[in-house]
Amino acid sequence: MTTAPTPRTALLFPGQGSQSVGMLAALPPHPAIAATLDEASERLGHDWRELDTAEALAGTRAAQLALLIAGVATARALAAEAVAVDAVLGHSVGAFPAAVAAGVLDFADALRLVALRGERMARLFPAGYGMAAVLGLPARTLRDLVARARASGDLYLSNYNAPRQIVVAGAEPALDALCRLAVEAGARKAERLAVATLSHCPLLEPVADALAGAIAAMPVRPPRLLYASARRARVLTEAPAIAQDLARNVAEPVLWHDAVELLVERGMELFLQAPPGTVLADLLVEAHPDMRVRQAEALLR
Incomplete structure (x- = not known):
C-alpha cells in the first residue's frame, strides 16, 4: 500500500484589518498555543487577554501584536502536529510571524519589533x-x-x-x-477599512527607519523554509534581505497577488491561512478556484 505524497504547503499570515474581538481566546486549545500565549504575556509584561478586547484591538499596537501572536501560535501548533509547511508568506505585519515560523527571528524579538511598529505608526498619525x-x-x-x-x-x-x-x-x-x-x-x-492609521506608503518612512535600527541589533538568520516577500513578490534567501524586508514593508506597497502567484509557480499545492479570518483564503480561491485552501486552525481542532 502506497502513501499519498504530502502536498507542498504554504502558510499565509493575515495583516491588520483581519483582527477580531476575542481572536486569541478563540484559538484552538492546543499545548503549543497555550505556551505561546504564556510566553507572549511574559515578554510583553502584561496578560495577553489585554490585547483581545474591542477597545485594545481598535488600536494599532494591540491589533498588530495580536496578529503576530496568533500566527506564531498557529505555526508552532502545526509543527507540533507534524504538519509540514514548505513556504511562508505574510500580508503586511503578517511578515513577522512568517519570519518567526521560518526561523529567521526569535519570537521575543518579533514581539519587540511589532510593538515598536505599532507604537510608531500610531504616534506618527494618531488621527485623520x-x-x-x-x-x-x-x-x-x-x-x-x-x-x-x-x-x-x-x-x-x-x-x-x-x-x-x-x-x-x-x-x-x-x-x-x-x-x-x-x-x-x-x-x-x-x-x-477597520484600521486605526495608514500604512504601506512613503509617509511611513520614519517607522521603517526605526525598525531598521532596531532589527540591526537583533540576531537574524537565513530561513529554514521558503520565505516569500509580499513587498517584493520574490523569494528571499539571505538574512539581511529579510531584515530589510521586515523593516521596509510598512512604507512600501503590498504586492499580495503577485506574491501568491509566485508561490503557485513554485509548486505549492495546499495553502493554509493562519487565523484570524478568511480574507487571504478567499482571495486565493477567487484567483485559483481549483486550488486546495484551508483554514490552518481546522487542522488543530
Missing part, C-alpha cells in the same frame, strides 16, 4: 488618516482616480490584493473623495 479598499477597478484606472483625489490630501496605492481589489492609504478627506470617484467610475465597492 486611514485606508480604503476599492473592488472592481483595474490598477490603471485607480491610479488616475488617486491622482485626482490627491487634491484633497495625501493618497497612495498601498495594497495590490487582487487585480481588481486594491487598497489605498492616505488622509481621510482624500480617501472620501477617492471612494466617491471610484463608485462613479463603476467600482463594485469602495469603503474604509
